[in-house]
Amino acid sequence: MIWKTHSSTVCSLSLNPLDDTVLTVIALLDVPTMGRRKFSLHGKPHGRNELIALYIWFAYLETLPPGEQPDETKRRTRKQVSSHIQVLKGFMRDHPACEYQACLATGFC
Secondary structure, X not given: OEEEOOOOOEEEXXXXXXXXXXXXXXXXXXXXXXXXXXXXXXXXXXXXXXXHHHHHHHHHHHHOOOOOOOOHHHOOOHHHHHHXXXXXXXXXXOOHHHHHHHHHHHXXX
């Protein structure tokens, strides 16, 4: 998976694309939809995409060997997360698990 960084340069992840996509899907399932509400963390309001970006960043930090410094270019912004989610929605639209998640979200099960 290739992401654009703030400086408009393109960098490659050390995680393979499947790992990054899997992390995003897991974060989508773990972080509930909040609508327009925000979650306050350390006195700053965070939306769902910001929370997912933090989730992916902390998961990346967990994969680092002890003493290795994290690569800041691997940090995702809320807009990068949003774009990735839109792409995933197209791929996952017909998957039974997504239909079940939509059922739970609407309450019409």
